[in-house]
Amino acid sequence: MSVQERKARERADRERLILATAREIAEQHGWDAVTTRRLAERIEYSQPVLYSHFRGKREIIGAVALQGATEMAAALRAAASAADGPRARVVALARAYLDFAARSPAVYDAMFQLDGGLAFAREDTPEPLKDAFAALLESLGEVAGDGVDPGLFTELFWAALHGLATLTRADRLPPAETGRRVDLLVDRLAVL
Amino acid sequence: MSVQERKARERADRERLILATAREIAEQHGWDAVTTRRLAERIEYSQPVLYSHFRGKREIIGAVALQGATEMAAALRAAASAADGPRARVVALARAYLDFAARSPAVYDAMFQLDGGLAFAREDTPEPLKDAFAALLESLGEVAGDGVDPGLFTELFWAALHGLATLTRADRLPPAETGRRVDLLVDRLAVL
DNA sequence: CCTCGACCCTAGCACCGCTAGAAAATCGAG
């Protein structure tokens, strides 16, 4: 049985390589540059090998999105737990979110801009996505204010962050004053 | 000289036809379905004709985006002027914005999601885009609150609306409670 | 050692955005 185990391990390794390479190309040159040919050449296999791991490019994007969700959840929790008091925690959370989007735009795109074939806001939503939302909820729920559904509040706060992230990165908003926008967002939305 | 005038008029007509057709296909089947071949066939000309009007597909998207900006500005002003009082005005504005995004998703994408080769937030930004932002500013400036830059406040409010619009349409947020999210947004962000 | 099945690659499909160069239509001058 050891042969099969080795093969399974090698397959898993190769799958990780595919995803890491896709991420690398996407971060460097954008998702449009992630073509099946280029990706195949980089991992030193032919194109059909990709299709033995993923149904197609969309599923590769989806897999990167799930990785990203796990990493984002960790980053958000790390930032929140390093801050003292509700306001500092929310500011740290918001900054960590925008930081993630700015530092890993390709992964952020995979999660929220592109079609990775993932289901959101449903019971069959993949666990990493639910957990990333949960990471937001943990810090934001306590500042939702009386009589306001924490889930709804988190959705709104998230939408605002998402808007800031995408509009800034698409050069729709000047990036210089991101800090002031975050301060204003927290001051107004959060009930401290 | 009348011959040239007629030709110019026919050219302008055809350009309008191109844009209207591109919009139609995009609204029905998404921008991915707007291919130069399909577009050319629909207008009953060959592909190269498209390139005598626009540099390429990107410029077609940009032209649709400018149309959309003009229409959005009008819709926002109409909604705002039909409401009495600051709060009603802001709520009407937000609803009109989200309504526009929901009703004309392809045009909204052309404006804010896709690359139409347009410059934003700069002095050489096309007039329609500046005017759409101005339409937001007109209603939002009066509820920015003391000591808060109206421009910055408008940017933040816009980002929140943009986040709600895109996340809702991409099935990242359940659409059922859009109304409650808007109410919460206005209650918290606007200083009345 | 040999067979057979898992694995992988070559080659190709239909489509994309875009363009060079030939063909057709239209114009103005004689």
Next chain:
DNA sequence: CTCGATTTTCTAGCGGTGCTAGGGTCGAGG
């Protein structure tokens, strides 16, 4: 009205895309 010039349009094709059918290679199990 005719004919050359000019503008306009089309045919055909390039290099690229995501994806897949089919044949060959090579190693594992008997």
